[in-house]
Amino acid sequence: MKMKLLGTAILSSAVAFGMAGMAQADEFPTKPLTMVVGFGAGGSTDIQARVLANVLEEELGQPVNVVNQPGAGGGVALARLANNRDEGYTFVFGTSMTITFGPLSSETDYELDDFRYVSGVTLGQSAIVTGEDRPFGDSWEELVEYARENPGVSYATQTALDRMIIEYIARQEGLELRIVPTSGGAGMAPLILSGDVDFGYSGGTHSGYADTGEMPVLMSLAEDRLVAFPDAPTLQEAGYDINAAEIRVVMVPKDVPDAHVERLAEALEAATQDERFIEITEERILMPVTYIPEDEVTQTLRDQVEGYKALIEELGGLPDEE
Amino acid sequence: MIGFDAILMSFAAALHYESIAIILGGVLLGYIVGVIPGLNRAVAIAIAIPLTFYMSAYAAIAFLIGLSKGTAAGSAVSAILLNTPGEPSSAATCLDGYPMARSGRPRKALKVGLLASVIGDLLSTLLLIAVVIPFASVALKFGPYELAAILIFALVFIAGMAGGSFLKGLAAGGMGVILGTVGLDPETGAARLTFGYAELMEGVPILPLVIGTLALAEMFVQLDEYRRNKGASVIKLSKDKEDDLSYQEFKGTLPTIFKSTGIGAFVGALPGLGPSVGAFMAYGLAKRSAKDPDSFGKGNPNGIAAAEASDNAVIPASYIPLFGLGIPGSVSAALLVGAFMIHGIQVGPLMLRDHPEMLFTLFSGMIVASMLMLAVGWYGLRIFAKVTSVPPHIVIPVVIFLCLAGIQVQGYGTFGLVTVFAFALFGYFLKKFDYSFVTFLVAFIVTPMLEMNLRQSVILSGGDIAILLDRPIALAFVVFTVLMALHLGWSSYRQWLRKRLKAPSS
Numbered sequence: 001m002k003m004k005l006l007g008t009a010i011l012s013s014a015v016a017f018g019m020a021g022m023a024q025a026d027e028f029p030t031k032p033l034t035m036v037v038g039f040g041a042g043g044s045t046d047i048q049a050r051v052l053a054n055v056l057e058e059e060l061g062q063p064v065n066v067v068n069q070p071g072a073g074g075g076v077a078l079a080r081l082a083n084n085r086d087e088g089y090t091f092v093f094g095t096s097m098t099i100t101f102g103p104l105s106s107e108t109d110y111e112l113d114d115f116r117y118v119s120g121v122t123l124g125q126s127a128i129v130t131g132e133d134r135p136f137g138d139s140w141e142e143l144v145e146y147a148r149e150n151p152g153v154s155y156a157t158q159t160a161l162d163r164m165i166i167e168y169i170a171r172q173e174g175l176e177l178r179i180v181p182t183s184g185g186a187g188m189a190p191l192i193l194s195g196d197v198d199f200g201y202s203g204g205t206h207s208g209y210a211d212t213g214e215m216p217v218l219m220s221l222a223e224d225r226l227v228a229f230p231d232a233p234t235l236q237e238a239g240y241d242i243n244a245a246e247i248r249v250v251m252v253p254k255d256v257p258d259a260h261v262e263r264l265a266e267a268l269e270a271a272t273q274d275e276r277f278i279e280i281t282e283e284r285i286l287m288p289v290t291y292i293p294e295d296e297v298t299q300t301l302r303d304q305v306e307g308y309k310a311l312i313e314e315l316g317g318l319p320d321e322e
Numbered sequence: 323m324i325g326f327d328a329i330l331m332s333f334a335a336a337l338h339y340e341s342i343a344i345i346l347g348g349v350l351l352g353y354i355v356g357v358i359p360g361l362n363r364a365v366a367i368a369i370a371i372p373l374t375f376y377m378s379a380y381a382a383i384a385f386l387i388g389l390s391k392g393t394a395a396g397s398a399v400s401a402i403l404l405n406t407p408g409e410p411s412s413a414a415t416c417l418d419g420y421p422m423a424r425s426g427r428p429r430k431a432l433k434v435g436l437l438a439s440v441i442g443d444l445l446s447t448l449l450l451i452a453v454v455i456p457f458a459s460v461a462l463k464f465g466p467y468e469l470a471a472i473l474i475f476a477l478v479f480i481a482g483m484a485g486g487s488f489l490k491g492l493a494a495g496g497m498g499v500i501l502g503t504v505g506l507d508p509e510t511g512a513a514r515l516t517f518g519y520a521e522l523m524e525g526v527p528i529l530p531l532v533i534g535t536l537a538l539a540e541m542f543v544q545l546d547e548y549r550r551n552k553g554a555s556v557i558k559l560s561k562d563k564e565d566d567l568s569y570q571e572f573k574g575t576l577p578t579i580f581k582s583t584g585i586g587a588f589v590g591a592l593p594g595l596g597p598s599v600g601a602f603m604a605y606g607l608a609k610r611s612a613k614d615p616d617s618f619g620k621g622n623p624n625g626i627a628a629a630e631a632s633d634n635a636v637i638p639a640s641y642i643p644l645f646g647l648g649i650p651g652s653v654s655a656a657l658l659v660g661a662f663m664i665h666g667i668q669v670g671p672l673m674l675r676d677h678p679e680m681l682f683t684l685f686s687g688m689i690v691a692s693m694l695m696l697a698v699g700w701y702g703l704r705i706f707a708k709v710t711s712v713p714p715h716i717v718i719p720v721v722i723f724l725c726l727a728g729i730q731v732q733g734y735g736t737f738g739l740v741t742v743f744a745f746a747l748f749g750y751f752l753k754k755f756d757y758s759f760v761t762f763l764v765a766f767i768v769t770p771m772l773e774m775n776l777r778q779s780v781i782l783s784g785g786d787i788a789i790l791l792d793r794p795i796a797l798a799f800v801v802f803t804v805l806m807a808l809h810l811g812w813s814s815y816r817q818w819l820r821k822r823l824k825a826p827s828s
Contacts (some may be wrong), residue, residue, distance in 0.1 A: 072523040079520055105511060109520075154782055160511050181508040187774065194462040196782065199389075210353045 008176050032063040034090045036081065037073030038098060042202065045074075045248070045286045048122070049093045051280040053269055059267035073159075074098035075108055082110040082255060082284060088252050093123065096160055096247040100304045105160040112305055118261055118291035119268045120300075122281055124246025125160075126221040127232065129206045130199040131192045131214065133298060138216035141240055143199060147193055151176035154249040156188045156200030161308075162221070164263035165235075165244060166201070168311055172240065189215070203246075207286035221245070227288055242311065243304055248287075256284045329682055336686035339666070341384060342694070344377070345687055348385040349694045352392020353702070356399070357709045358717055359406040363393040365537040365721065367657045371529060372728035374661065384687040386661055390654045394597065394634045397693050398435035399503045400627070400710045401588055403428060403557045407746045410753040411597035411633045414605040416624030418618060421783060423557045425621050426565065429703070430716070433567040434575060434623045435630045438701040442583040442631030444692040446638040447588050450645075450683050457674060464647065466778035467789065471799035476593050478803050481761050482810040483595055488815065493756040495765040500795070501526050502769025509777060525770065528660045530729055530738045531543050534745025536653070537725045542750045543719050550716045559707050575627040578608050586632035590639025593651030596760065597636040604632030615685040638688065644669060645681065649768070653760050 035056070037049045046068065053064040069077040074094045081092050105113045128140060137145040147153040155177050156161040163179065170177050180197055182188040185205030191197040192215060199218060209215035210228040215230035219238055223245040226232065235242050250268055252261060272291040273275050281289045292300070324786040335341060348370075355366040366389055374382035399406030415435060422431040464472075480492035498566035499674045504515045505525035516522040582604035589600035608628035609618040618625045648669050650656035662669045674681055693732040699706075752759060783789035 012529065027774070070524070070527075075523070076520050106506075106513070106523075152784060176720045178781050180772065180781050182778070183774055190462060191394075191778070192467070194465055196465040218385065 020142055028263050029060050029089060031061045031089065032065060033060065035066050035260045036090060036092045037066060038077030038092060038094045038140055039068065045095065048248070048277075048281055050091060051277055052121070055271040055274045055277050056267050057166045058262050059270050060263070072106075073102065074109075075102050075106075075110075078115075078251070079109045082114045084253050085255075086090070088256040088264060091250055091252045091264065093248070093250050095126070096120075096245075096249055096304070097159065099249075099251070100301055101159075101161045101308055104308055111299075112301060114254055116254055116256060116261055117251040117294055117301060118264045119288065119294055120247040120249045120253060120297040121250040121268055121272050121277075123275045123288050123290055124203070124222060124245070124248070125207060125226050125228075125287050126201065126203050127206055127217045127226060127229070127245055128166075128199060128219040128221065129202045129215050130215050131191060131195055132216070134195075134198065138218060138232075139231060140218045143218055146175065146176070147198075149176065152178055153199075154178040154180055154197045154278045156180050156191050156197045158182055158184060158188060158201050158203065159242060162201035164308075164311060164315065165221075165240075165242060167315060168242070169240060171315070172260065173291065184241050187271065193240055204286060210286075228286065241307075241308055243300075245304075247292065247297060249301075261294070268321075315322070326782075330663050332679060332682035333686045335683045336690050341381070341683075341687060341691065342452050342633070343404075345380045345388040345691050346396075346669070346694050346698070348388025349691055349698055350364060352389040352394075353396035353695075353698055353723070354709055356393035356396025356408045357646060357706050358576075358712055359400050359404065359408050359710075361717060361721065362409050362656065363390055363541050364653045365389075366393060367654055368537045369534045369721065370530075370534075371661050378691040379555050379662075380683055380687075382661060383658065383684055384691075386658060387684070388495050388636060388686055388691040388773040390658075391634070391688070391691050392698070394637055395436065395439040395441070396437060396490035396706065397633075398626070398630050399432060402431045403687075403707055404437060404710050408639075411596070412629070413598065414635070415626055415826040417629070418620070418622050420620035421543035421619065422626070423622065424661075427621070428559055428707075429565045430567050430571070430623070431621075431626055432703055433700075434572070434626045436696065436703075437567075437572060438575065438579050438582070438627040438630040438691055439634040439699070440696045441579050441637060442586055442635040443695065444689065445580075445583045446587045446590065447685070447688045447692060450642055450688075452637045453591075453642050454645045454674065456494060459774045461674060463795070465793075466775040467793045467796040468799070469647070470772060470775035471691050471796040471803070472647060473638065473649065473775065473809070475803045475806070476643070476651070477761075477765055477768060477772075478806050480496050480593050480651075480764055481758070483592070484808065487814060488810045490593075490756070491758045493759050494752070494762040497757075498762040498765025498767075499769045501531070502507050502766045505770075506775055508770075519737070521734070527734060527738070527741065527764075529766075530734060530741035531766065532657060532763070533728055534724050534742040535749030535759075537721065538565065538742060539749025539753060541722050542746060543753050544700065544714060544718055547717070558689035559704060571623065575623050578624045578627045578630040578786050581611075582628040583635040586627055587633025587639040589632070590651075591642045593640075593643055593649065593764070596652055597633045597638075601629045601633040604628045613756065626799070645674065649772070650764055653763055656760075659767055661713040675753060687724075687742045729749055744814075750772035804817070 035053050037046050039045045052067050053066045057064045077092050084090050102108055124312040155166055157179050174185045185203055188200050189205050192200055206215045207228055217232040220232050220234045221244050268289050273288050280291050281287055355361045397412040398415050400408040401412040401415040401722045402423050405416050405420040406414045411473055419431050458482050478497055481495045482488050505523055506523050585604040586600040604626045608624055640655050643649045643651045645657045650659050659669050729742050
């Protein structure tokens with residue numbers, strides 16, 4: 001009995017040392033990785049994440065498991081990641097808004113500097129949209145003019161960020177808007193299509209109506225004009241100095257070793273050239289795939305946070321603090 | 323608008339072997355759940371939702387609908403052989419099914435039940451399709467004003483109709499409403515009732531709530547009952563040639579089946595009444611209109627046919643308000659809304675307009691499910707008869723395990739487990755003190771929609787109530803709601819008064 005126990009002990013310590021030895025060889029990754037998605041299964045982030053995980057699995061030579069940690073617009077997943085210590089084996093695939101505007105609009109346990117941004121892989125296509133046959137047509141300038149003459153034009157908001165942007169614009173242009181809350185693209189679409197609401201924010205729903213023309217875009221909230229709606233100006237072109245471009249990024253805790261981040265970045269760069277990832281992103285979710293390296297994406301996010309802070313100051317605090 | 327091609331395509335998709343396999347899986351699982359007394363439809367759907375994460379949205383919903391249909395048909399088996407309904411709604415089936423089985427005709431009873439189930443289900447599915455399609459053309463007429471009015475009406479109606487006292491119904495609904503308001507305020511973004519938990523910012527997560535209140539709480543109740551009644555005797559199927567259903571006998575039950583299907587479909591289309599009401603109403607009517615009412619309760623095949631046809635007809639019909647307006651009218655419909663949400667689909671009128679192919683494939687899937695129900699029930703008769711004798715001390719632990727595993731799969735972690743147990747306790751007491759479960763759950767699911775639509779209405783109209791005059795549909799529902807509340811309040815006041823008047827005389 002005793003011998004048996006001793007044998008087990010020796011065997012298990014040998015296994016443990018063996019594992020440690022493998023890890024020291026620094027052939028990251030040496031064990032399965034976990035990709036955390038801060039949204040529920042079945043959403044557009046989740047759909048994209050599962051394909052990305054498959055591609056990364058081939059690039060890294062280790063299984064990549066997708067885990068959903070929904071809650072607080074992706075915030076729950078980030079709060080957990082901030083406390084994670086497994087050196088890059090767990091990473092979050094999410095959207096930039098959670099990390100840039102999240103800590104400003106609500107109390108969070110994390111901030112921009114708690115993470116490293118391995119790379120951006122996809123550009124968001126959010127926009128200000130309207131419906132067919134509106135008195136102001138589908139031009140942003142005419143909308144502003146119409147809204148100035150007709151107080152009480154209605155706007156459908158979905159996020160605290162687009163709400164802040166529209167309030168900033170309303171102040172700049174001297175508009176009196178009725179701002180209506182809606183839940184997600186599925187809540188906004190019927191209001192815009194039926195004409196109950198005049199115009200609104202859309203994260204990506206409008207891309208699905210690009211062919212029928214039922215949901216024209218007034219203004220692009222991305223850095224460039226939208227792929228499917230090249231006629232609509234960007235925020236900057238329309239004369240507002242805000243950068244609200246959404247980027248889908250891969251994040252790890254800030255103390256992950258450089259070598260691990262580099263290996264992940266390499267794999268991600270390869271993934272942005274992979275047919276399967278491009279197809280699911282550009283044809284199903286309708287967002288352009290692009291590779292943005294760590295320095296560049298981190299700088300963009302930092303600039304955005306500064307921009308939002310300035311905006312909040314100018315507006316005299318957030319709407320809920322009034 | 324919806325081309326013939328599209329319909330054919332959707333059928334082709336539903337007849338693909340993968341779809342058939344998934345639907346068959348759902349029906350089979352549902353059948354087994356239905357057969358096992360104590361495991362019911364809501365428990366099965368709640369546990370199955372996490373299983374569907376790895377399926378496509380269509381496969382997931384088809385699987386869940388197959389499951390829900392299968393339970394209704396399967397529950398007849400234990401009602402007939404065991405005198406214990408597998409689902410509460412099959413209680414009416416016991417009345418004639420068990421006596422018939424005891425008199426040496428179990429196979430005949432089972433086959434009558436099965437055929438009635440399948441016919442009721444199929445006809446009701448066709449009715450659903452016929453009623454929901456015209457909705458697409460008027461869907462956009464239902465703006466925030468109309469939806470807010472209809473949702474309030476539905477809540478009051480369910481509170482009044484779900485059985486028990488109106489006040490308890492309202493109380494259950496109120497609890498659902500309070501839980502439904504947890505999370506970030508949709509307008510200001512202020513956190514409400516979250517107690518600092520980031521997990522609660524988007525509201526009480528639906529899956530732990532559903533699994534806790536429905537599945538886990540039900541297991542606690544079962545444990546309670548298990549101690550009291552052990553060992554009912556199961557009737558075995560004989561190989562007797564006499565004991566088979568002839569075409570003549572089947573033809574004799576057809577008029578009852580058609581009539582009962584009508585009743586079931588009507589009851590199903592009204593939110594909150596549920597299959598039990600439908601089954602008993604159909605049974606009562608069949609008995610009253612029969613030439614030989616005395617033979618009911620002693621093994622009349624028409625009794626089985628009426629109860630089962632109506633029970634099964636209720637389920638597809640209860641999806642009419644679901645797909646037409648996005649309003650869940652029953653527990654299983656409310657759970658389906660949750661499942662749709664998890665798969666990123668907003669149920670409602672716009673679904674029909676923007677994703678008709680999805681809905682049509684679903685409808686074809688439902689028809690396929692009916693057919694599979696017949697095949698599964700017919701050829702599996704003998705096997706399912708054996709399943710009735712699976713003892714509760716095996717069923718209960720397995721279900722509890724599945725409940726907790728389901729939560730872990732969702733990634734809620736410890737928070738999810740604590741939530742599940744909290745809601746299991748809550749659900750247990752709801753059941754013990756006879757508060758309406760449907761009202762609670764539907765109120766919880768509907769509250770965020772109601773709040774959103776109500777706020778939108780107030781903001782868009784600038785707070786001017788005269789807007790209702792421009793919106794006749796909304797106005798009508800507001801008037802209905804007031805009348806309904808007055809009527810329900812008045813009748814429960816009269817009941818209370820009658821009880822008080824009686825009390826001193828007795």
